[in-house]
Amino acid sequence: MSSPRADREADRTDEITAEQQYVSMLYAKLDELRRDTTKRLTETLRQTGGTPQARTERDISTTMYTDKLTQLSAVEHGLCFGRLDLDSGEVFHVGRLGLFDEEDEYEPLLIDWRAPAARPFYLATAAARDGVRRRRHLRTRWREVVDFEDEVLDLDAAEQGSDLGLAGEATLLAALDARRTGQMGDIVATIQAEQDQIIRAGMNGVLVVQGGPGTGKTAVALHRAAYLLYTFREQLTKRGVLVVGPNSTFLRYIGQVLPSLGETGVLLSTVGGLFPGITATAAEPARAAEIKGWASMVDVLTAAVRDRQQAPKDHIEVQFDREPLRIQRRDVTHARTRARRSRKPHNLARRVFLQEMFSALTTQVADRLGRDLLDRRDLDEINVELRGDPAVVEALDGLWPELTPQEVLDDLLSSPERLTTAARKHLDPGEREELLREPGAEWTPADVPLLDELAELLGVDDAKEREERARQAREELAYAQGVLHIMEQDEEIADEERLRVSDVLDAELLAERHQTRSDLTAAERAAEDRTWTFGHVIVDEAQELSEMAWRVLMRRCPSRSMTLVGDIAQTGAPGGARSWHEVLGPYVADRWKLAELTVNYRTPAEIMTVAADVLDAMDTELEAPTSVRSSGHRPWLRHVAEERLATELPGVVADELHAVGDGRLAVLLPPERLAELGGKVAEEVPGTAVGTRPDGLESPAVLLTVEQAKGLEFDSVLVVDPAGVVEESERGLNDLYVALTRATQRLGVVHTGEVPDVLGALS
Numbered sequence: 001m002s003s004p005r006a007d008r009e010a011d012r013t014d015e016i017t018a019e020q021q022y023v024s025m026l027y028a029k030l031d032e033l034r035r036d037t038t039k040r041l042t043e044t045l046r047q048t049g050g051t052p053q054a055r056t057e058r059d060i061s062t063t064m065y066t067d068k069l070t071q072l073s074a075v076e077h078g079l080c081f082g083r084l085d086l087d088s089g090e091v092f093h094v095g096r097l098g099l100f101d102e103e104d105e106y107e108p109l110l111i112d113w114r115a116p117a118a119r120p121f122y123l124a125t126a127a128a129r130d131g132v133r134r135r136r137h138l139r140t141r142w143r144e145v146v147d148f149e150d151e152v153l154d155l156d157a158a159e160q161g162s163d164l165g166l167a168g169e170a171t172l173l174a175a176l177d178a179r180r181t182g183q184m185g186d187i188v189a190t191i192q193a194e195q196d197q198i199i200r201a202g203m204n205g206v207l208v209v210q211g212g213p214g215t216g217k218t219a220v221a222l223h224r225a226a227y228l229l230y231t232f233r234e235q236l237t238k239r240g241v242l243v244v245g246p247n248s249t250f251l252r253y254i255g256q257v258l259p260s261l262g263e264t265g266v267l268l269s270t271v272g273g274l275f276p277g278i279t280a281t282a283a284e285p286a287r288a289a290e291i292k293g294w295a296s297m298v299d300v301l302t303a304a305v306r307d308r309q310q311a312p313k314d315h316i317e318v319q320f321d322r323e324p325l326r327i328q329r330r331d332v333t334h335a336r337t338r339a340r341r342s343r344k345p346h347n348l349a350r351r352v353f354l355q356e357m358f359s360a361l362t363t364q365v366a367d368r369l370g371r372d373l374l375d376r377r378d379l380d381e382i383n384v385e386l387r388g389d390p391a392v393v394e395a396l397d398g399l400w401p402e403l404t405p406q407e408v409l410d411d412l413l414s415s416p417e418r419l420t421t422a423a424r425k426h427l428d429p430g431e432r433e434e435l436l437r438e439p440g441a442e443w444t445p446a447d448v449p450l451l452d453e454l455a456e457l458l459g460v461d462d463a464k465e466r467e468e469r470a471r472q473a474r475e476e477l478a479y480a481q482g483v484l485h486i487m488e489q490d491e492e493i494a495d496e497e498r499l500r501v502s503d504v505l506d507a508e509l510l511a512e513r514h515q516t517r518s519d520l521t522a523a524e525r526a527a528e529d530r531t532w533t534f535g536h537v538i539v540d541e542a543q544e545l546s547e548m549a550w551r552v553l554m555r556r557c558p559s560r561s562m563t564l565v566g567d568i569a570q571t572g573a574p575g576g577a578r579s580w581h582e583v584l585g586p587y588v589a590d591r592w593k594l595a596e597l598t599v600n601y602r603t604p605a606e607i608m609t610v611a612a613d614v615l616d617a618m619d620t621e622l623e624a625p626t627s628v629r630s631s632g633h634r635p636w637l638r639h640v641a642e643e644r645l646a647t648e649l650p651g652v653v654a655d656e657l658h659a660v661g662d663g664r665l666a667v668l669l670p671p672e673r674l675a676e677l678g679g680k681v682a683e684e685v686p687g688t689a690v691g692t693r694p695d696g697l698e699s700p701a702v703l704l705t706v707e708q709a710k711g712l713e714f715d716s717v718l719v720v721d722p723a724g725v726v727e728e729s730e731r732g733l734n735d736l737y738v739a740l741t742r743a744t745q746r747l748g749v750v751h752t753g754e755v756p757d758v759l760g761a762l763s
């Protein structure tokens with residue numbers, strides 16, 4: 001007779017076998033779709049020549065099949081991760097994309113995690129079952145089902161459930177305990193209810209997601225992008241989604257999440273990357289960057305542009321028609337006033353200025369020739385001659401030149417006189433001094449919002465090009481309507497339900513694609529166009545942005561369809577946010593929604609206890625999030641005498657690296673310590689990278705400043721010189737809080753002097 005335990009084991013094995021059969025069937029379906037799409041793509045690519053219309057059709061098909069193929073490749077890992085058994089007897093499998101049975105009236109075989117039908121997988125609880133009897137989490141390795149976890153949603157379970165109301169607790173904890181790879185992964189299989197509410201919130205308006213460290217803000221932000229693209233595909237494919245992160249290391253860290261969800265139409269950028277044609281990566285003193293972020297820089301830049309609209313002290317004399325011609329101060333100030341009153345940007349108002357000036361100069365020439373003898377046509381001729389006269393044009397150009405943002409900013413920051421004139425009322429002499437630099441200096445990230453602001457103040461006189469573009473656009477649209485019509489009549493494509501042309505394209509989009517390069521996504525086009533406005537903007541680590549940076553983002557999103565995620569308690573930038581009200585007030589008053597995340601999925605309870613003391617010491621109402629698990633590793637503290645730090649640190653790092661096994665270690669130091677000790681540690685401890693080298697995060701150990709580690713996580717973290725971190729800036733406590741909360745398993749603190757009071761729990 002078999003034992004009850006053996007029976008349970010046998011049942012479990014049977015269940016796994018049954019799930020395996022289903023999952024294998026799904027993979028077979030996926031393979032079939034891939035083969036089919038590859039075949040169509042190859043056929044399309046093989047065709048050459050033909051009429052322009054045939055080429056357009058091919059371009060569209062190529063883009064469509066390539067996108068499809070990218071999506072089908074992305075879902076290979078963990079294709080199906082869940083199953084719902086409903087009271088009605090129905091059973092659904094949930095996964096990374098939707099699969100249907102064409103031979104059985106398109107019965108769903110797999111529900112896309114973003115589809116409404118999948119929602120109970122994330123939301124149903126024993127207390128609010130939403131028709132769900134059982135939720136099953138499948139664990140797969142490659143294509144093999146290795147285990148499952150069942151949650152039977154009945155009232156008994158409601159009473160036993162954990163305080164945090166976690167769904168699929170064992171699966172979640174297994175995911176959280178996994179070794180980190182240096183690249184963020186997706187969380188589709190284990191999204192929790194409070195996160196799901198945010199991911200699926202409506203797209204309109206500004207949603208702020210405030211949450212402590214490790215609460216999944218970044219994960220939620222990225223899954224929200226994928227959800228919005230799925231749900232509002234048509235709208236967002238045209239305008240694109242922008243995800244803004246604090247620096248390029250962070251963008252590399254999160255870079256794989258959206259592709260793994262099959263989404264490629266998202267532009268990931270820092271604010272510094274949003275000015276096409278400019279690479280703004282040079283370093284500068286923190287104080288200079290801070291000042292550049294102040295809202296008062298708008299007035300400084302406005303004054304700098306006005307300063308380029310000159311009037312002569314008395315007059316300028318030029319030769320015209322072999323006679324002297326006087327450009328009089330009186331005429332210039334009059335023309336300048338008219339031009340400024342036009343309220344147009346500088347380069348567009350220039351037309352008004354020139355018109356006024358040429359008309360004044362025409363009068364002067366006419367007076368000289370005897371005005372009574374001249375008629376309208378003569379006057380027009382004089383005007384035209386003046387406009388074509390190089391000496392006159394050059395003199396007027398000097399008074400109201402056509403300018404680029406780069407010229408104005410470079411001139412402003414490298415000229416004490418210009419800076420004093422523009423900033424006298426807004427910055428004190430010490431602050432102005434901070435901004436001064438060599439002419440032609442490389443651009444820094446904090447320059448970008450200034451360049452963007454200047455681009456607005458200056459404008460581009462592109463009336464002729466715009467007219468031409470509008471004409472072309474009209475033609476392209478008419479043409480595209482024709483192409484679509486013909487394509488829809490093409491039986492082969494119209495029959496292909498999954499890829500019916502009109503499902504994914506409309507004439508406007510088609511025309512846009514045809515006008516530009518047909519293989520560019522909206523995100524790619526947006527990256528090349530400063531004036532592009534996005535369908536939705538997501539900002540991560542939003543607390544770090546300066547006032548000037550917010551102006552750039554608001555310009556990129558006039559619809560204010562935005563998701564801002566961050567943590568006021570982690571603000572490190574001196575010009576960063578102290579409250580969300582302060583940040584958003586100027587743009588949407590109090591018309592924004594707040595959502596909060598309260599559970600910490602990263603930092604184990606042992607470490608969070610230490611970090612919570614630091615949070616308490618800050619002047620904030622915010623509460624530390626609750627850790628979802630313990631790691632069993634007690635954080636440790638070690639004293640090393642200042643003079644021995646350089647010799648002993650490599651040994652401490654090597655020991656910790658050994659302890660963390662095949663995991664990742666981060667050593668976080670104040671910036672000057674990094675410069676002083678980084679090289680030595682890297683030399684003595686193999687596998688150690690310093691700073692934000694592109695492959696740094698994938699090395700077994702990496703030495704970083706706290707600022708560089710913002711938003712990242714590691715299996716183990718070593719904080720060196722916590723007192724130095726605290727003293728570094730007025731937001732030093734925030735920085736220490738960030739540093740302590742980067743670890744998923746282990747934390748060590750190495751101090752040289754006194755231990756800061758806030759770390760009392762460690763000693």
Ligand SMILES: Nc1ncnc2c1ncn2[C@@H]1O[C@H](COP(=O)(O)OP(=O)(O)OP(=O)(O)O)[C@@H](O)[C@H]1O
Pocket residue numbers: 172175176185186187190191192195211212213214215216217218219220567570601602710711712713741
């Ligand atoms: N529902 C979940 N299932 C599995 N892992 C999760 C879940 N939510 C968050 N995580 C994991 O927790 C870690 C922290 O998430 P994330 O980096 O998004 O937090 P954060 O709030 O942005 O943190 P910080 O503010 O400290 O940068 C990540 O490894 C993430 O994958």
